[in-house]
Amino acid sequence: MTGVTLSNAVKKYGEVQTIFDVNLDIEDGEFCVFVGPSGCGKSTLLRMVAGLEETTSGKIHIGSRDVTNVEAAERGVAMVFQSYALYPHMSVEENMGFGLKMTGHPKEEIKEKVSEASRILQLDAYLKRKPKALSGGQRQRVAIGRAIVRGPDVFLFDEPLSNLDAELRVDMRVEIARLHKEIGATMIYVTHDQVEAMTLADKIVVLRAGRVEQVGKPMDLYNNPDNRFVAGFIGSPSMNFVEGKVCGGKVAVDAFGGREITTSVTLPPEGSKVIVGLRPQQITVSAGGPATLDLRERLGAVAYDHLICAEGSKIIVETRGEDALDEGASISLDFSDDDAFLFDAKTEMRLR
Amino acid sequence: MTGVTLSNAVKKYGEVQTIFDVNLDIEDGEFCVFVGPSGCGKSTLLRMVAGLEETTSGKIHIGSRDVTNVEAAERGVAMVFQSYALYPHMSVEENMGFGLKMTGHPKEEIKEKVSEASRILQLDAYLKRKPKALSGGQRQRVAIGRAIVRGPDVFLFDEPLSNLDAELRVDMRVEIARLHKEIGATMIYVTHDQVEAMTLADKIVVLRAGRVEQVGKPMDLYNNPDNRFVAGFIGSPSMNFVEGKVCGGKVAVDAFGGREITTSVTLPPEGSKVIVGLRPQQITVSAGGPATLDLRERLGAVAYDHLICAEGSKIIVETRGEDALDEGASISLDFSDDDAFLFDAKTEMRLR
Amino acid sequence: SELSGTLKIFSDMSNPAPRAVMEKLASDFDALHPDLSVELTVIDREAYKTQIRNFLTANAPDVANWYAANRMRPYVSAGLFEDVSDLWAEPAIADNLASTKGAMTLDGKQWGVPYTYYQWGVYYREDIYDELGLEEPKDWESFKSNCQKILDSGRKCFTIGSKFLWTAGGWFDYLNMRTNGYDFHMALTNGDVEWTDDRVKQTFANWRELIDMGAFIDNHQSYSWQEALPFMVNGEAAAYLMGNFAVAPLREAGLSDEQLDFYQFPVINPDVELAEDAPTDTFHIPSGAQNKEAAREFLRYVVSADVQTEINAGPALGQLPVNASSSVDADEMLNQGFEMLSSNSPGGIAQFFDRDAPAEMASIAMEGFQEFMVFPDNLEDVLNRLEKARQRIY
Amino acid sequence: MFPRPIEKSSPAWVATYQALVPMALVLWLLPLIAVAVFSIKPDVDFTTGNYWGWPSAFKGFENYGKVFFASDMPRYLLNSVLITVPTVIGAVALSCMTGFALGVYKFRGNLLLFFMFVAGNFVPFQILMVPVRDLTLDMGLYNTKLGLVLFHVAFQTGFCTLFMRNFIRALPFELIEAARVEGVAEWRIFWFVVLPLMKPAIAALSVLIFTFIWNDYFWAVVLTQGAESQPVTAGITSFNAQYRAAYHLMSAGSIVAALPPVAMFFLMQRHFIAGLTLGAVK
Amino acid sequence: MVDTTTPLNDGAPGWIRRNRQALAPALFLLPGVLFFAFYVIFPIVQSFNLSFYRWDGLGEPVYVGAENYIELMDDRAFEVSMWNNLKWLLMYLLAIPAGLAIALFLNQNVVGIRLYKSLFFFPFVISQVVVGLVFSWFYDPTFGLLNQILGFFGFGTVNVLGDPNLVTYGIIVAGLWPQTAYCMILYLTGLNAVDPEQVEAARLDGAKGMKMLWYVIIPQLRPATFIAFVVTIIGALRSFDLISIMTNGGPFGSSRVLSFYMFEKALSEYGFRMGYGAAIAVVLFLIMLSFIAYFLWSMYQEEKGGR
Numbered sequence A, B: 001m002t003g004v005t006l007s008n009a010v011k012k013y014g015e016v017q018t019i020f021d022v023n024l025d026i027e028d029g030e031f032c033v034f035v036g037p038s039g040c041g042k043s044t045l046l047r048m049v050a051g052l053e054e055t056t057s058g059k060i061h062i063g064s065r066d067v068t069n070v071e072a073a074e075r076g077v078a079m080v081f082q083s084y085a086l087y088p089h090m091s092v093e094e095n096m097g098f099g100l101k102m103t104g105h106p107k108e109e110i111k112e113k114v115s116e117a118s119r120i121l122q123l124d125a126y127l128k129r130k131p132k133a134l135s136g137g138q139r140q141r142v143a144i145g146r147a148i149v150r151g152p153d154v155f156l157f158d159e160p161l162s163n164l165d166a167e168l169r170v171d172m173r174v175e176i177a178r179l180h181k182e183i184g185a186t187m188i189y190v191t192h193d194q195v196e197a198m199t200l201a202d203k204i205v206v207l208r209a210g211r212v213e214q215v216g217k218p219m220d221l222y223n224n225p226d227n228r229f230v231a232g233f234i235g236s237p238s239m240n241f242v243e244g245k246v247c248g249g250k251v252a253v254d255a256f257g258g259r260e261i262t263t264s265v266t267l268p269p270e271g272s273k274v275i276v277g278l279r280p281q282q283i284t285v286s287a288g289g290p291a292t293l294d295l296r297e298r299l300g301a302v303a304y305d306h307l308i309c310a311e312g313s314k315i316i317v318e319t320r321g322e323d324a325l326d327e328g329a330s331i332s333l334d335f336s337d338d339d340a341f342l343f344d345a346k347t348e349m350r351l352r
Numbered sequence C: 001s002e003l004s005g006t007l008k009i010f011s012d013m014s015n016p017a018p019r020a021v022m023e024k025l026a027s028d029f030d031a032l033h034p035d036l037s038v039e040l041t042v043i044d045r046e047a048y049k050t051q052i053r054n055f056l057t058a059n060a061p062d063v064a065n066w067y068a069a070n071r072m073r074p075y076v077s078a079g080l081f082e083d084v085s086d087l088w089a090e091p092a093i094a095d096n097l098a099s100t101k102g103a104m105t106l107d108g109k110q111w112g113v114p115y116t117y118y119q120w121g122v123y124y125r126e127d128i129y130d131e132l133g134l135e136e137p138k139d140w141e142s143f144k145s146n147c148q149k150i151l152d153s154g155r156k157c158f159t160i161g162s163k164f165l166w167t168a169g170g171w172f173d174y175l176n177m178r179t180n181g182y183d184f185h186m187a188l189t190n191g192d193v194e195w196t197d198d199r200v201k202q203t204f205a206n207w208r209e210l211i212d213m214g215a216f217i218d219n220h221q222s223y224s225w226q227e228a229l230p231f232m233v234n235g236e237a238a239a240y241l242m243g244n245f246a247v248a249p250l251r252e253a254g255l256s257d258e259q260l261d262f263y264q265f266p267v268i269n270p271d272v273e274l275a276e277d278a279p280t281d282t283f284h285i286p287s288g289a290q291n292k293e294a295a296r297e298f299l300r301y302v303v304s305a306d307v308q309t310e311i312n313a314g315p316a317l318g319q320l321p322v323n324a325s326s327s328v329d330a331d332e333m334l335n336q337g338f339e340m341l342s343s344n345s346p347g348g349i350a351q352f353f354d355r356d357a358p359a360e361m362a363s364i365a366m367e368g369f370q371e372f373m374v375f376p377d378n379l380e381d382v383l384n385r386l387e388k389a390r391q392r393i394y
Numbered sequence D: 001m002f003p004r005p006i007e008k009s010s011p012a013w014v015a016t017y018q019a020l021v022p023m024a025l026v027l028w029l030l031p032l033i034a035v036a037v038f039s040i041k042p043d044v045d046f047t048t049g050n051y052w053g054w055p056s057a058f059k060g061f062e063n064y065g066k067v068f069f070a071s072d073m074p075r076y077l078l079n080s081v082l083i084t085v086p087t088v089i090g091a092v093a094l095s096c097m098t099g100f101a102l103g104v105y106k107f108r109g110n111l112l113l114f115f116m117f118v119a120g121n122f123v124p125f126q127i128l129m130v131p132v133r134d135l136t137l138d139m140g141l142y143n144t145k146l147g148l149v150l151f152h153v154a155f156q157t158g159f160c161t162l163f164m165r166n167f168i169r170a171l172p173f174e175l176i177e178a179a180r181v182e183g184v185a186e187w188r189i190f191w192f193v194v195l196p197l198m199k200p201a202i203a204a205l206s207v208l209i210f211t212f213i214w215n216d217y218f219w220a221v222v223l224t225q226g227a228e229s230q231p232v233t234a235g236i237t238s239f240n241a242q243y244r245a246a247y248h249l250m251s252a253g254s255i256v257a258a259l260p261p262v263a264m265f266f267l268m269q270r271h272f273i274a275g276l277t278l279g280a281v282k
Numbered sequence E: 001m002v003d004t005t006t007p008l009n010d011g012a013p014g015w016i017r018r019n020r021q022a023l024a025p026a027l028f029l030l031p032g033v034l035f036f037a038f039y040v041i042f043p044i045v046q047s048f049n050l051s052f053y054r055w056d057g058l059g060e061p062v063y064v065g066a067e068n069y070i071e072l073m074d075d076r077a078f079e080v081s082m083w084n085n086l087k088w089l090l091m092y093l094l095a096i097p098a099g100l101a102i103a104l105f106l107n108q109n110v111v112g113i114r115l116y117k118s119l120f121f122f123p124f125v126i127s128q129v130v131v132g133l134v135f136s137w138f139y140d141p142t143f144g145l146l147n148q149i150l151g152f153f154g155f156g157t158v159n160v161l162g163d164p165n166l167v168t169y170g171i172i173v174a175g176l177w178p179q180t181a182y183c184m185i186l187y188l189t190g191l192n193a194v195d196p197e198q199v200e201a202a203r204l205d206g207a208k209g210m211k212m213l214w215y216v217i218i219p220q221l222r223p224a225t226f227i228a229f230v231v232t233i234i235g236a237l238r239s240f241d242l243i244s245i246m247t248n249g250g251p252f253g254s255s256r257v258l259s260f261y262m263f264e265k266a267l268s269e270y271g272f273r274m275g276y277g278a279a280i281a282v283v284l285f286l287i288m289l290s291f292i293a294y295f296l297w298s299m300y301q302e303e304k305g306g307r
């Protein structure tokens, strides 16, 4: 059993607390992604698991071992850094074998493991090169290779793809997914890119300001977010939010010309404000109406229409096919009541 | 008239030629985007317009003025750099006013113009800060503000968003589009991100290895690419390419189990190879068939299915809704013959 | 018993000619004692003056050079020099070196042996004097009138390099001893007389006459004494008040005996007796020496009549032997000097300003002399400064 | 990037510039060139007043021969080497360690210790003169090369630590963290990861310290005497005292004394500039 | 980071293991700190102490309280040295603009420029002893090149090193030569780090020549300027070799600076007033301390932001 468990993990820098009582269970072999906006504590949490940051209080277990006060070197984890952190003075081969060499493994064994890893990552042709002579994607692969070679129980990735350009990022994303399938080790992956989170994760942990907002499978988070933050964070383009008011058991939305949404969720008292969330894909537009088409971004197969509603709120709608609506045109929008997510205006919690 | 015209523009670094005979007409007020893979010469071309690189031969006109040998400062252009190139020792205000100060404008006027620009870009709260104390997006806005303040005829942008994270990039993209609408000046914009190109451009110039591959409106390039390169470059995820063979006036595709495509284009002689291009959105999948579903990336509303065809070629299909196909399942794919793009296998030119 | 081990000698005889002498001395002594190896370290003469303190306390050689009189007092008081009164009790030394015993005596004991001394005086270009029809001056007036004639011929009367200060001390000594006499010199250097005393002022007034005439070369404050030699060699200056050690380099630079001559500094105040500066250079045994036996033997060797004759000969040091039984080289200058010191110096023989005065006083005073030579108008200020220093130091 | 790259200007201006640089260089190095010319002149040139003119004859061999064979110069040179090389090695080794400790670890008093090194390094070293001389005397190291070396090592450690620590700070910290996660012991991280990366800094520092120590005069005078342990700077002054007014010999001696650091600088020039960029002008 | 929670089982190897992160820096620091403390920190304290004694370096030191300092108050030579130090401090700073000028001049890409840069750096590599020698020949009142040139233009001779009003400036100029080379190399490396995009942006903004230099380049060269400033100040306050070689403090003490004066007082031929010398050193140290404090302060400001 080599899952990772955090119990009441807390991190303080001096007086400043950056991680608040995190409880988390990562199963053996699971691919767990930490997402959240910049500065929310993703890296800190990961580094606490790695042993690179002290855990101020709480416990961290890897498998059944309490590693809270164990040195990074002895935790049996491997980490891939955003900047790759390849040793510039060593060849690819040496980079990958360095950890084993330092822990006194025989040469034979190192060689074997390195060549195994390089096979998996298709690095055979570059083994003798220095990192400087590699492209970004190749460097990233070497960094992963270095982690693989040591055969750790847990892999940690800190935004491993953020230094790559968009295209390569897609390729490497796929590669990491394959790798996880092939190796089957527990992996914890930090990113602030929700596309990566969605596509890679078995389990997503959404963090905000040092607290866990929601944990779950990607599609569960997408379909069933616990609160406005998660709803807004997962899904691209992000969910549109407009204000509504509870009005006779329904929710009236000013932005849509007072349209009422029928819902089965428990609504707050009459007159309370609620937030209505609608995904851009779930809105349809047609000519004529109170909203204006401010801007249309055409991407080929899809287009994003930036609408301005009567009362000023901005809505993005994803449209497919070639609509003939011009920018500046009057527009009305429609959606199915079932697709609307409702949140309490104050707590921002999902109304269920 | 302040369009930009390049006639037979050539750039050589010593013996190495990086720009080959570029002819280009950018209308007054047009938003022109240069796209192309890394190293294709986008920046070089832009810098030639800016006057930061000498033009080896050919002519550059801004409006009706021949600026080929005019100094950068005197061309009436403003440029926004990838790294923002803000002066770290000056406050936001000073950064934006610096150009005017250098050209000896009175303080009053500078102040006025800076505050006008800062209003447009919502920078009022940060005027006294140094760039270090700003977030990436704010810095980018200051860089744009610096350009606006000088009221140039032509704005030049060199990958202005590539240092921002995905989310901010989307926001800033919209902002730049708005800005263009508001100011109406001629803008030339370099990016290697085709989404930016598609959404922002009035006119896209696709460059490859120092040569113009195609010039046109975004949707024209998307719907009607001149060659395989442009077809592959425009559209996301990129077009799938498989090999086909001319066979009795039709095109037979091995990858799809020999399926024949009926087409009205002029095909090369019987037996010649052609390349068949299919956009991921235009393929549909169903259970059972010669292809395998290798990996499914779920993004919420859409999912990307990575398929492996019978003869080994890889195809990406965009699917919507929640299909119940499991990874590893056998799959067959289908498409409408009209959606297939055909290219000559040798010249890679579109067959029309 | 035969000497053995090593004998470490530190010497400040760093100019080429003395250096050769020292090296020969060491090797001869070494050859004389087969079991003894002599190690000689020659240190730059100016640097030696600062370093002696360090090596005497830390890293004492067996034999070291130094100077006689007050100049050795700090080391004697600190117990760093070996009492060698026993040597002075031996007849060979007692009899032959009697004349220098006083200079080597402090607190009633002797602390080293002299190996050479030399007269100071005016070395001049005989050919220039001849050309201008001048005589060696005997009194102040002719001294000045000679000078005037020399100046009129477009030359300077005296060359001097005062960068290292002590050369100016020589001028002061002579002017002072001729103006106020030997006893006054001793009183002054012993701190018994105020520097603002009128007699001191008289000395400076006499000096000033020369300065106002323009008797000295320009920019002397930038030169060492060696660097001032070429002025005389090239005939730009006619004379040099200096110790006899200047003769060797002058000759080496090409002045023949016909061109070079010597006279005693002339009388200024007829009421005082003539007195001379004749600095004595010495050898000492540091109290921390390892091989004192060999050191004593070396001292005996150095002062022995033959060695004295040899090392002080014209081609060698070109100075005066301290041993009465030695013979003074046939050299013209040496003979004149010997003659002068033994018969024409009734007032007494001084060591030198910086050897008779305590080090700190000497340094401040000589700096003042230099300033006076450049800016005679600053005299008042200089003297007040010296007086203040005197009050503090003594 | 500033001023405007010359190759973008007119060819005439490029040519002017290319002519101007050597001229400026000659002007800049005039004093040195003068010494070089002095050193091959015959002595008659000085007696005849031909100081700055063309040498009347080439006497380079004689002059340098005299420096090498008729003086203690070779011995002084050897002393300088024996003082400088161990100092460079010692100071660089010590400061690699202190720099590593101060640059990599967080612990209480880190900055304080670092500032102690920095402050100590900028102290006017005259204040150390008397006590250090006494210390050296007491340890019986007065007038030994070892005494000089030990002091130089200690004193230069201040500067080197400043330099090394800043350099290590500029290294990506992830490299060290990566190694830690890989289970590498701290001293092995130092040896296998950090040291190889510090090569440019080590090279730059070595050159710098080499010049500093080689050219040191003050401490040579304070802590040593005589040809058996004094370095060439002190040697040249006594050489000069010996040959005062023999400008040709003094020049030759000076050139000989100046040559090793110059050679060192030229050998390491590439690393020197690279290291300096990273270490000093971060 | 040092104080971890107390371990439960107190086995020695386990303890070492657990505290390796804390022990490692201590071990790495130990030799350097010991050396430094022994040879630098301790002597500074000793010097302070010694400045309250009268001692000739041979006998027993005698405690005299503040007497040395009181004497300093009306020691004219000390006063002269202080003023000269001030001159050094101010004049020496000229090395910074001069170094910048040369660096700008050489910051081009033409054939052989690397060699030129190295050659321009030469004066710094050469011993100050040699520099002093060369410059005293240059200034020599009779045959020195300076006077030959002056003579050529029909001026009278000046004896730079013999004139109490000029001598300090003369020596400073000699010192500026290598120091300028030093600043030059610092600026050359600094110029390498100038962001080319900023220069281009400024060019588009219409900044040229001096304006570009002043508003864009110099602010970016701040780190180089800072280092240049520090080394120059230190160099100015430490000036010793040149004075010793060129004038030996003269004429009549007018080119002394504190560091030379204290050497003279403490260790030279006519000196050996160790306590007095130490007192001078303390004063010099206090002057330097203000610069050290400034330097540390600005470093501290930077560090606060760091890791």
Ligand SMILES: Nc1ncnc2c1ncn2[C@@H]1O[C@H](COP(=O)(O)OP(=O)(O)OP(=O)(O)O)[C@@H](O)[C@H]1O
Pocket: A013, A016, A018, A036, A037, A038, A039, A040, A041, A042, A043, A044, A045, A192, E307
């Ligand atoms: N050494 C430190 N001292 C004080 N605060 C720190 C320190 N390191 C990080 N923090 C704070 O902890 C918070 C979490 O930082 P962390 O690096 O974990 O964020 P992140 O989620 O990884 O962000 P990003 O996506 O930008 O990498 C931030 O607010 C940061 O300012």
Ligand SMILES: Nc1ncnc2c1ncn2[C@@H]1O[C@H](COP(=O)(O)OP(=O)(O)OP(=O)(O)O)[C@@H](O)[C@H]1O
Pocket: B013, B016, B018, B036, B037, B038, B039, B040, B041, B042, B043, B044, B045, B192
């Ligand atoms: N100063 C130079 N000397 C020689 N070749 C150069 C120089 N600058 C650029 N090049 C070459 O010119 C080509 C075009 O470079 P350019 O910077 O314009 O590419 P780009 O399209 O902007 O790429 P990217 O997307 O990576 O910015 C490249 O092959 C590059 O190697």
Ligand SMILES: [Mg+2]
Pocket: A042, A043, A044
């Ligand atoms: Mg992070």
Ligand SMILES: [Mg+2]
Pocket: B042, B043, B044, B158
């Ligand atoms: Mg580019």
